[in-house]
Amino acid sequence: MTNAVVLDDIRKSYHDVTAVDGLSLTIPEGQTLALCGANGAGKSTTIGMLLGVITPDSGHARLYDRDPTQAVQRGLVGAMQQEGGTPPRVTVKELLTFIRATYPNPLPMAEVVATAQIAGLERKRVDRLSGGQRQRVRFAMALAGDPRLLVLDEPTAALDVRARREFWAAMRRLTDQGKTIVFATHYLEEADRQADRIVVLAEGRIAAEGTGADIKAAAELAAGSPLEDAFLALIAHKPLP
Ligand SMILES: Nc1ncnc2c1ncn2[C@@H]1O[C@H](COP(=O)(O)OP(=O)(O)OP(=O)(O)O)[C@@H](O)[C@H]1O
Numbered sequence: 587m588t589n590a591v592v593l594d595d596i597r598k599s600y601h602d603v604t605a606v607d608g609l610s611l612t613i614p615e616g617q618t619l620a621l622c623g624a625n626g627a628g629k630s631t632t633i634g635m636l637l638g639v640i641t642p643d644s645g646h647a648r649l650y651d652r653d654p655t656q657a658v659q660r661g662l663v664g665a666m667q668q669e670g671g672t673p674p675r676v677t678v679k680e681l682l683t684f685i686r687a688t689y690p691n692p693l694p695m696a697e698v699v700a701t702a703q704i705a706g707l708e709r710k711r712v713d714r715l716s717g718g719q720r721q722r723v724r725f726a727m728a729l730a731g732d733p734r735l736l737v738l739d740e741p742t743a744a745l746d747v748r749a750r751r752e753f754w755a756a757m758r759r760l761t762d763q764g765k766t767i768v769f770a771t772h773y774l775e776e777a778d779r780q781a782d783r784i785v786v787l788a789e790g791r792i793a794a795e796g797t798g799a800d801i802k803a804a805a806e807l808a809a810g811s812p813l814e815d816a817f818l819a820l821i822a823h824k825p826l827p
Pocket residue numbers: 600603604605606623624625626627628629630631632827
């Protein structure tokens with residue numbers, strides 16, 4: 587089986603803060619993986635190293651058995667990081683046209699627009715969108731190259747209830763096509779419902795992983811308990827950042 591992602595003992599510190607502390611993770615192609623953890627647990631730093639935008643102090647990340655930067659350049663990966671990434675003064679359509687042109691086999695514009703639910707926004711300036719609209723445009727940017735792997739840092743954070751529901755319906759269509767998806771979230775019910783596998787990070791390490799039921803078992807809770815209870819039990823001894 588092809589592995590989309592291999593993280594091998596990656597570490598990253600910022601001065602005296604250890605953001606990621608020897609994390610190893612293999613994600614087979616086609617899997618949907620949720621990365622959960624408290625503020626400061628190391629999710630975004632892990633995603634940054636996975637994408638090759640943050641260099642690990644030690645260990646290494648491989649995507650499709652390549653260097654992450656090379657995999658990104660080949661259009662194998664589409665990413666939506668937490669903030670920024672949209673230039674001012676261009677329209678949504680101009681931005682997506684430009685991005686699609688940088689990929690060898692981009693997704694047809696109509697499919698990008700439909701999947702990211704941005705119909706009607708194409709002529710708007712990117713810097714005049716609402717938070718939720720901008721988030722959907724950033725999702726469209728991640729989709730534009732028709733990547734095999736989508737890496738999404740808190741993709742539903744600014745979405746309203748309907749947009750969130752439609753986002754997950756679109757994600758299910760993508761997983762049905764065999765895409766691999768890695769997403770970070772604070773919404774544990776979303777992780778439980780949408781992911782094949784949940785990884786709980788605490789202080790830059792994997793505190794528990796598996797299905798929602800596995801996470802509850804790791805926290806020694808009954809299967810019917812809310813995942814949030816398991817999560818809080820697993821990170822209970824960690825101080826607030
Ligand atoms: N560029 C940086 N410079 C200094 N410290 C950093 C930097 N980036 C992250 N950190 C620190 O590393 C730790 C992990 O941060 P990271 O952003 O990976 O966490 P996170 O799990 O994504 O948090 P959140 O849920 O709040 O987005 C935190 O203590 C953070 O303050």
